[in-house]
Amino acid sequence: MQSITILGATGSIGTQTLDVVRANPDRYRAACLTTNRNIELLADQIAEFHPDLVVVREVRAAEELRRRNPGDVEILVGDEGLLRAATYPDVEVVMSAMVGFAGLVPTIAAIRAGKRIALANKETLVVAGELINCLLKDLGGSLIPVDSEHSAIFQCLAGESPSEIERIILTASGGPFRELPAEEFARITPERALKHPNWSMGPKITIDSATLMNKGLEVIEARWLFDTLPGQLSVVVHPQSIIHSMVEFIDGSVKAQLGLPDMRLPIQYALAYPERIANAHPRLSLSALGTLTFFEPDTGRFPALRLAYEALERMGTAPAILNAANEVAVAAFLDGTITFTDIPRLIERALAEIPVRDAPTLDDILEADTTTRRTVRSYTGC
Ligand code: NDP
Numbered sequence: 001m002q003s004i005t006i007l008g009a010t011g012s013i014g015t016q017t018l019d020v021v022r023a024n025p026d027r028y029r030a031a032c033l034t035t036n037r038n039i040e041l042l043a044d045q046i047a048e049f050h051p052d053l054v055v056v057r058e059v060r061a062a063e064e065l066r067r068r069n070p071g072d073v074e075i076l077v078g079d080e081g082l083l084r085a086a087t088y089p090d091v092e093v094v095m096s097a098m099v100g101f102a103g104l105v106p107t108i109a110a111i112r113a114g115k116r117i118a119l120a121n122k123e124t125l126v127v128a129g130e131l132i133n134c135l136l137k138d139l140g141g142s143l144i145p146v147d148s149e150h151s152a153i154f155q156c157l158a159g160e161s162p163s164e165i166e167r168i169i170l171t172a173s174g175g176p177f178r179e180l181p182a183e184e185f186a187r188i189t190p191e192r193a194l195k196h197p198n199w200s201m202g203p204k205i206t207i208d209s210a211t212l213m214n215k216g217l218e219v220i221e222a223r224w225l226f227d228t229l230p231g232q233l234s235v236v237v238h239p240q241s242i243i244h245s246m247v248e249f250i251d252g253s254v255k256a257q258l259g260l261p262d263m264r265l266p267i268q269y270a271l272a273y274p275e276r277i278a279n280a281h282p283r284l285s286l287s288a289l290g291t292l293t294f295f296e297p298d299t300g301r302f303p304a305l306r307l308a309y310e311a312l313e314r315m316g317t318a319p320a321i322l323n324a325a326n327e328v329a330v331a332a333f334l335d336g337t338i339t340f341t342d343i344p345r346l347i348e349r350a351l352a353e354i355p356v357r358d359a360p361t362l363d364d365i366l367e368a369d370t371t372t373r374r375t376v377r378s379y380t381g382c
Helices: 014-025 038-047 058-070 078-084 099-112 122-139 148-156 181-186 201-212 213-225 264-272 303-314 317-336 344-354 360-378
Strands: 002-007 028-035 053-056 074-077 093-096 116-119 142-146 165-172 233-237 243-250 254-258
Touching: 002 014, 002 078, 002 099, 002 264, 014 028, 014 093, 014 264, 014 360, 028 038, 028 078, 038 053, 038 058, 053 058, 053 078, 058 074, 058 078, 074 078, 074 148, 078 099, 078 181, 093 264, 099 116, 099 122, 099 317, 099 360, 116 122, 116 264, 122 317, 122 360, 142 148, 142 213, 142 264, 148 165, 148 213, 148 243, 148 264, 165 213, 201 213, 201 317, 201 344, 213 233, 213 303, 213 317, 213 344, 303 317, 303 344, 317 344, 317 360, 344 360
Parallel strands: 002 028, 002 093, 028 053, 053 074, 093 116, 116 142, 165 233
Antiparallel strands: 165 243, 243 254
């Protein structure tokens, strides 16, 4: 029986991780669950999964949960509580599924405590990939990707030598605006951008998918997960989201991993690795699908992808600046403060104006994040 902490248990990845736990009660136990403030759902999760510890980051929501007295469970609050869940003694695997930069510090704590990491929180590797790799190397830790593209690449690389990789090809759905003319982009509303054609995800990653920043963040994530050069990372738009990504080797052979778009598969793969678990999920039928299509990404209409490549080339704190600027801009777009086309514009301005630090420490990364948030908020007047 494997005990799991789920950081971000009330989110899209968190609830699907609990689906996997529910389907495999003899293998997994949800020992610690965390949320930002969704105590309604957390209370249901406590009643069903009987965790030892739950953490609510927001103080008022935590107090409300305590008032409701949800039974025999320890309730902690705030960042201290998140660290306790990330390092909880009985836990072997930490599912890192909080959204955004907030996931970085608890994930580092979990690595330091010797936990195996199932990583959904891509922002952790985007902002601090080099640091995380050094920690994993020094401590002999292991980190298995949950992002479907990176899970696909990880599976393609099983039994292969990293020195024989020619190129990694990340697939992108292209999002809801793949065919929308450039002149209509400024009129895109949050409601339209929140409707992803293939995946049901949290709001931040859904907007990132619509701008293609999600693919940019994934390119940076792949650079650190698979120790490749930026020039070895390419993106192809594949609207059906059936091929989750590919690896081309030095002899020209290309391996791909296919499946229906269902995050429970990469989640259970990361939890069970190196085993596979049978399940009753719907199966892929290529003949029913008929056609799979592929296109080059259009970085003219989707400049966020270009900006991510530029931040990756620049390195240092540039990816942390890119990430923080994106988080602030996406929140401002969802609030109705800025337009869809302002998102990459603000990120580009932040990358041009905020000084980059080379070989950053964790403190440098935290500072770059804080400075960028303050600066980009001053651009939007919020
Ligand atoms: P959601 O927004 O659905 O869920 C985020 C979770 O984190 C919720 O439990 C939320 O609590 C909690 N949370 C948010 N902010 C904080 C904070 N400041 N402190 C503590 N907890 C917080 O996100 P997703 O599940 O969609 O995404 C999670 C991560 O996984 C992201 O990094 C995303 O890029 C990545 N990912 C997601 C995929 C998907 O299919 N959804 C696919 C691949 C990767 P509350 O419920 O109270 O808001």
